[in-house]
Amino acid sequence: MEQPGPALGWDFSCPDWEARLREGRSLLPDLPLDEEEAARAVAIFNKLRLPDVPGQPLLADAAGDWARDIVRAIFGSLDEHGERQVREVFDLVPKKNAKTTNGAAIMMTALLMNERPRAEFVLIGPTQEIADIAFQQASGMIDADPYLKTRFHVQEHVKTIVDRVNKAKLKVKTFDMKVATGSKPAGILIDEVHLMSSISYASRVIGQLRGGMIANPEAFLIMITTQSDEPPAGVFKAELDYARGVRDGRIKTDVHMLPMLYEFSEAMQRAKDKPWRDPRNWHMVLPNLGRSITIDRLIAEYRTACAKGDEEERRWASQHLNVQIGMALHTDRWVGVDYWEDAADETISLDELIERSEVIVAGIDGGGLDDLLGLALLGRCKVTRDWLLWNRAWAHDDVFKRRKDIVERLDDFVRLGQLVRCEDPTSDIVGVADVIERIAEAGLFPEKAAIGLDPQGVAALVDELASRGIVAEQMIGIAQGFRLSSAVWGMERKLKDGTLWHAGQAMMAWCVGNARAEQRGNAVLITKEQAGKAKIDPLCASFNAVMLMSRNPTGRGGGLDDYLASLAG
Structure with a gap:
């Protein structure tokens, strides 16, 4: 031939x-x-x-x-x-x-x-x-x-x-x-x-x-x-x-x-009714069926996995049916994780967020040399009033050198443009300020309480923002720890009821999957200590933004009538 x-x-x-x-x-x-x-x-x-x-x-x-x-x-x-x-x-x-x-x-x-x-x-x-x-x-x-x-x-x-x-x-x-x-x-x-x-x-x-x-x-x-x-x-x-x-x-x-x-096809893996759970479909992904493996044995193992909870079911399905895990699940996970994947809207870019929002608030968290500096922009839609979330993060070389166990994953996020690897000691501060300045120029920040920050170690960032024309009244420290409970609960509720949409970023799926929750009295804590060595800074930045959006702020971005007029023009 x-x-x-x-x-x-x-x-x-x-x-x-x-x-x-x-x-x-x-x-x-x-x-x-x-x-x-x-x-x-x-x-x-x-x-x-x-x-x-x-x-x-x-x-x-x-x-x-x-x-x-x-x-x-x-x-x-x-x-x-x-x-x-x-x-x-x-x-x-x-x-x-x-x-x-x-x-x-x-x-x-x-x-x-x-x-x-x-x-x-x-x-x-x-x-x-x-x-x-x-x-x-x-x-x-x-x-x-x-x-x-x-x-x-x-x-x-x-x-x-x-x-x-x-x-x-x-x-x-x-x-x-x-x-x-x-x-x-x-x-x-x-x-x-x-x-x-x-x-x-x-x-x-x-x-x-x-x-x-x-x-x-x-x-x-x-x-x-x-x-x-x-x-x-x-x-x-x-x-x-x-x-x-x-x-x-x-x-x-x-x-x-x-x-x-x-x-299985992406549609089968992501469908809400989860057709991959039906043993009648399992033959599709088991090329050695009838030799080293049987459906009856797999059914018994699957039932055992399901009895141990969602985390074990997903782990079992990934190994025995090649079902791709979108985000990590664990028994002490944040409740919002369960609704995160269904709330993805990959059309939410920075440009789209600015175009669709009547007001935007920002949350910032992290920034140590062995940490990510996380930025969250949370907009309120002109038409639906749904909340729209977009994130970005920055990391110094120290993170890539010290955290060998996650460096390949971080490199993925860099290639996707969701994480910026800092070339010099001030790259992260300047990068955050560039994005903040763009929102300010669009007139979408409220006059007060527009940017929520973790009060620890933010002096350099505050100085940089001030040099860009961000006034002191627009920057506010957000109390951390159990005082963030209302934001944690509020965000998970809006994820569940379909009124909060995020950009479907792989970096955020990872951070959200890393989050671990601890109940303390009537409060819930999602902290870096609870997450262990995994990174959750962009998620914490999102909680900071939720605290500000919960105040029902107003910006100069116009409402529904202005938005419809712009489309007609």
Whole structure:
């Protein structure tokens, strides 16, 4: 079969993916594969045995077709120039679908298909435990077959399998900075990428691995992962978003990634009636159904998870059905979290807020070197009088250096334009003042109590605002702690009754998910101490703004009549 040249590329989109999942069809799009080589690779894969199951059945019987699809695509895509057209695969598949076992089998297939002398293949687990499991599965497949025992030398102490024929190696490693050092791999498989979201150097290491592949035109990279049990972040979010873009046909230029995503559509995941809860739909995302997993067993586990509360239900669904978590939930969460996602209006930009509001108040919180400086602008709509919330935050380099556990997530927010990384010590103060000045120039601030601040450590900001013409009467300190209870209760009530809308920002979903509430007498506390090391400053800024909007302020932005007149003009 004639293969397209590198300049033409292949189309990896799969626009009918939801229908394919519903009907139990393959997610592998129609690609001009070398069917003879693809079939040979599948035959090798099928002859491997499950090492840890009684009777050690062949993968021909034990593995789902989703793994064979990967094998067909990878090994059937070498063109006449010796260049692999399917260079990468991103596979999103729930737990208990034999991800690690099939991953080990795919890499054993790669060793057996390989023709490059002394080639290096790498299987990477996010933790030592997962890496150990992968190695045991691969070495167990060798022990289960007399021919493989003769051909391969298993080096247990260094987790390496050596091909005695051409000295090629499969190394099983735990993910760390050393993984990519001096490596020019012919094939890489990374297991459970979602667990690397909190590793600050993950993006850099994967970038180095990709760079090392350039030396081998037939090199490939496979990522097999479950959905995250937290909102996707870092390298996992970046890879998942890219794979979805390719699958949906939004990304077409210079594409060599095959996306195979066993997930419900966004509409199914976000629908209020939650159709993903219906076991009759679960087959769509379980490609190993009837082998390593059954619906009856999952139903029993799901009922147990539900009995433990919303937090456990969401965690279970993320791992076993690939339902993406929009925000973190925990047992001591702020009540407003439950209504946050339904109150999103992504049309609320800063420009839209100014255009639609008759009055705007601002809340400001945080600002230490190891903190975020959070800004909240809360407007009252000219037409509906609903409250409209928009946020931005600033962070110094100190946060990125000291908080390695959240740096990948913070980088996501920077890319989205919701968080500003400060280039000098006054960038945050100047940035906040620039936004405040814009609202003041639009005449939308009330004459008094327009800007609510945490009284601690705001001298520099007050001076900067004063230099921009903000008068003292417009700035007011907002008492913190239990004195914010009325704002906390008021905000959660307006979220529930549909009269407060926010901009649907990922940064705010994270901050709101971080918030922990503590009841003290008749008051409720949502403080930085309660949230632990997680950041909630933009949310606290929002509470400050709510305190001011609750006073029913007036601005010079006009009301409904003025707004309608402007539309008519």
